[in-house]
Amino acid sequence: MRLDNLSVNIPDLLLEALTGIEDGIAIIDEHSNTVFANSAASIMIEDIKEEISKKIREVNHSSEDSLEFHHIRRAGRWLRYYVKRLSVSERVFFLFVVEDISDLKLAEQTISQLAHFDGETGLPNYVLFRDRVNMAIFRSRRNNSSSMVAAFEFVSKGGVSSIEESTIIDMTHSLVRGIRKNDTLCRFSRREFLLLAEDLKDYRNASTILRKALNAFKIWQENCGEFSMELRAGFVLLPRDGVDAEQLVNKAFASIQSSEARK
Incomplete structure (x- = not known):
């Protein structure tokens, strides 16, 4: 022009x-x-x-x-x-x-937050958790180490009544306090959670970590007087129980059912 x-x-x-x-x-x-x-x-x-x-x-x-x-x-x-x-x-x-x-x-960070974290609890969501499990699988091969994938299910003892979201969020904070800082706690669904704990020595080490998380839940119950709820848990080890993220998660949840059936 x-x-x-x-x-x-x-x-x-x-x-x-x-x-x-x-x-x-x-x-x-x-x-x-x-x-x-x-x-x-x-x-x-x-x-x-x-x-x-x-x-x-x-x-x-x-x-x-x-x-x-x-x-x-x-x-x-x-x-x-x-x-x-x-x-x-x-x-x-x-x-x-x-x-x-x-x-x-700021917009990019917000989008990333929404894509990788749960909006209510702030915990990593399954997308981010799966990526971290895949990295753990890679590191376990390189370092000849073990990791644990644990599954948690938060339920009412009667199995019928609903659970308020605020109660689940409060319980989540207690779980975070019960795990190591470098472990990853993920919200898988509304009442289901996953835990990735890396660099474990053996099966007993995994059991100790899981027990500390369950103890943190019991302390929360005592402090808030919420005894109508329970936290069920199960876990698997990688690479012993598999080297596929989806398979490990499925096995971890299946171990909850196996534990309940043995009671």
Whole structure:
């Protein structure tokens, strides 16, 4: 589109556009001196001058004329920037574009949270748990170690009455306190939970971890006086009982039924 017929000064129009844009726009010379910067760029680049100089050197010594977007976190904000080499009147300058993408990063983190964690308890969901089991399977082969996949079922003793969500959430907090910090407790369904405990020495080690989790549940019962509920549990070991995540989970839940049948 030609602008020759407009009765305005084109440089003034461009300057006004660059000054008012929300993204940071700056032109920097080869010595990292700022030739031009709109108000947004002046604010956003103040704390990252050393980073800018480093990136300019990278572009200057590269066969490429530009450097793709990168992320920098400063003062709780996420910035994305782009540097492009310019040659004007036999001099080298660099176009610097910076954008505050904090809202975008927050949205990505929220989506990740929803995709991998239970919205009520904050525990990992089954998608994340399965990934961690698969990693445990890989590590067990590499390190010749064992891991436990335990299943828990939270039920009312009568088997009929409903259980309030707030009660389940409260009980969940007690289970978290009863497991090791590096173990993974997952909410599989509303009343069912899974536990992954890695780097175990033997069967007795797994039994000890499971017993501590059940003891934490008993302490919760005593503290809140909720004796109409019970927590059933069963577990399997990998690689002894399998090396497939789905199969291990199914076997862990099946072991609950086997334990109940033997009572």
